[in-house]
Amino acid sequence: MPDTTYRTTNDLQSYWMPFTANRQFKETPRMLVGAKGMYYTTDEGQEVLDGVSGMWCVNAGHGRESITEAIRAQAGQMDYATAFQMGHPLAFELASRLTTLLPGALDHVFFANSGSEAVDTALKIALAYHRARGEGTRTRFIGRERGYHGVGFGGTAVGGIVNNRKQFGNMLGGVDHLPHTHNLEQNAFSRGQPTWGVELADDLEKLVALHDASTIAAVIVEPMAGSTGVLVPPVGYLDRLRDICTRHGILLIFDEVITGFGRTGASFGAERFGVQPDMMTMAKGLTNGAVPMSAIGTTGTIYDALMEGPPGMIELFHGYTYSAHPLACAAALASLELYESERLFDRAAELAPYWEDAVHGLKDCKNVIDIRNIGLVAGIELAPRDGAPAARGYDCFVRCFAEGLLFRQTGDTIALAPPLIIEKGEIDRLIETLGNVINGLD
Ligand code: PXG
Ligand code: PLP
Numbered sequence: 001m002p003d004t005t006y007r008t009t010n011d012l013q014s015y016w017m018p019f020t021a022n023r024q025f026k027e028t029p030r031m032l033v034g035a036k037g038m039y040y041t042t043d044e045g046q047e048v049l050d051g052v053s054g055m056w057c058v059n060a061g062h063g064r065e066s067i068t069e070a071i072r073a074q075a076g077q078m079d080y081a082t083a084f085q086m087g088h089p090l091a092f093e094l095a096s097r098l099t100t101l102l103p104g105a106l107d108h109v110f111f112a113n114s115g116s117e118a119v120d121t122a123l124k125i126a127l128a129y130h131r132a133r134g135e136g137t138r139t140r141f142i143g144r145e146r147g148y149h150g151v152g153f154g155g156t157a158v159g160g161i162v163n164n165r166k167q168f169g170n171m172l173g174g175v176d177h178l179p180h181t182h183n184l185e186q187n188a189f190s191r192g193q194p195t196w197g198v199e200l201a202d203d204l205e206k207l208v209a210l211h212d213a214s215t216i217a218a219v220i221v222e223p224m225a226g227s228t229g230v231l232v233p234p235v236g237y238l239d240r241l242r243d244i245c246t247r248h249g250i251l252l253i254f255d256e257v258i259t260g261f262g263r264t265g266a267s268f269g270a271e272r273f274g275v276q277p278d279m280m281t282m283a284k285g286l287t288n289g290a291v292p293m294s295a296i297g298t299t300g301t302i303y304d305a306l307m308e309g310p311p312g313m314i315e316l317f318h319g320y321t322y323s324a325h326p327l328a329c330a331a332a333l334a335s336l337e338l339y340e341s342e343r344l345f346d347r348a349a350e351l352a353p354y355w356e357d358a359v360h361g362l363k364d365c366k367n368v369i370d371i372r373n374i375g376l377v378a379g380i381e382l383a384p385r386d387g388a389p390a391a392r393g394y395d396c397f398v399r400c401f402a403e404g405l406l407f408r409q410t411g412d413t414i415a416l417a418p419p420l421i422i423e424k425g426e427i428d429r430l431i432e433t434l435g436n437v438i439n440g441l442d
Contacts, residue, residue: 116150223269230379261285
């Protein structure tokens with residue numbers, strides 16, 4: 001006989017939580033039950049200021065009526081439509097609307113459901129593109145140390161985070177990495193883009209010399225590395241990567257899952273840093289976090305290279321059951337409209353200097369060894385405790401939450417990326433809470 005005893009609803013064991021210390025969490029759970037504007041509500045009724053836009057995604061703030069209504073209306077109109085050999089109008093509308101926002105030559109859009117899927121899609125498009133042009137030997141990918149590109153096999157392999165890799169063996173072969181750009185000696189407490197480090201891009205020339213350009217399909221980097229602690233690109237660094245890629249026929253992919261949709265004070269990192277990629281991945285802010293969705297922007301050159309062969313042939317053997325899901329398209333269109341009508345990307349740019357001054361005001365707090373910022377993002381790095389990396393960061397996270405502030409802890413770095421609707425008074429409160437907590441930690 002199966003056990004038909006119902007577990008109580010507060011049984012926390014069944015759910016295997018992602019990227020979480022499950023046993024520690026289940027001892028002392030933190031539960032969110034509501035969200036509006038800049039604030040979450042906990043199951044104990046406490047209001048918590050959202051210092052990281054959910055998880056870098058709720059750029060217009062929580063519970064926006066126009067997005068909720070668009071999702072509701074679409075659910076009533078048509079819940080689901082296959083995207084294979086069939087279309088629905090919102091998918092075309094969204095793709096064309098997105099291309100008006102994307103930098104320069106990115107004029108085609110493919111849809112997926114998460115940043116991880118977007119990254120793996122972009123890598124596969126790169127392979128298919130080179131093969132279509134008769135350069136099928138280009139199969140190698142170059143990522144970067146401390147890069148995060150999601151959790152698919154491709155994204156994990158091009159990513160450069162040891163803990164994300166060591167459980168899983170070899171993953172994708174034929175991958176190499178550029179050095180990361182984090183350097184405390186040269187760049188600690190830089191405001192905005194650090195001035196040292198452009199020459200780190202020259203390592204790409206070395207990798208080309210080692211592997212030969214004819215084996216390399218693409219370079220993938222985040223314009224600003226988010227997950228590994230807000231690593232802002234040195235002045236000139238991305239331009240140099242662009243030059244080297246162009247010179248050797250290598251595609252440059254910007255992973256803008258975090259940097260997209262206003263985060264850096266422009267629509268995309270590509271615009272903020274003035275560098276044109278051949279492909280761009282987007283997710284998170286695309287739907288303001290309300291429905292999972294991601295997208296890959298590509299140039300017409302890439303798209304056209306694949307539009308070959310008999311017209312009845314499927315050109316790219318790739319896609320997801322939920323590619324261009326109607327609810328996600330509705331949420332994305334409503335989000336883009338909100339970003340535009342409230343000029344939220346401009347707002348991020350206008351608030352950025354205030355934000356920069358505020359976060360750098362934490363410079364003299366106990367154990368703070370670096371502060372980094374761009375747009376409405378900041379990373380505050382604490383010295384690790386002897387023999388206990390990330391412990392101080394975790395204590396800071398837990399105490400701030402108790403004080404009504406949520407941020408993202410990555411090791412001993414505090415990552416801040418509030419919704420772009422944040423008010424100056426809320427920035428002040430956030431910084432005050434954080435400063436008090438940091439100074440109270442041993
Ligand atoms: N690329 C980048 C640049 C990302 O930041 C992904 C891909 C993967 O997206 P999905 O939707 O598959 O999670 C991301 C995701 C953190 C954190 O610790 C960051 C992300 C996800 C979870 C945690 O800052 N970014
Ligand atoms: N696994 C099986 C057995 C499937 O049938 C499918 C899709 O039909 C998938 C995986 C892929 O799922 P998705 O398209 O949601 O990525």
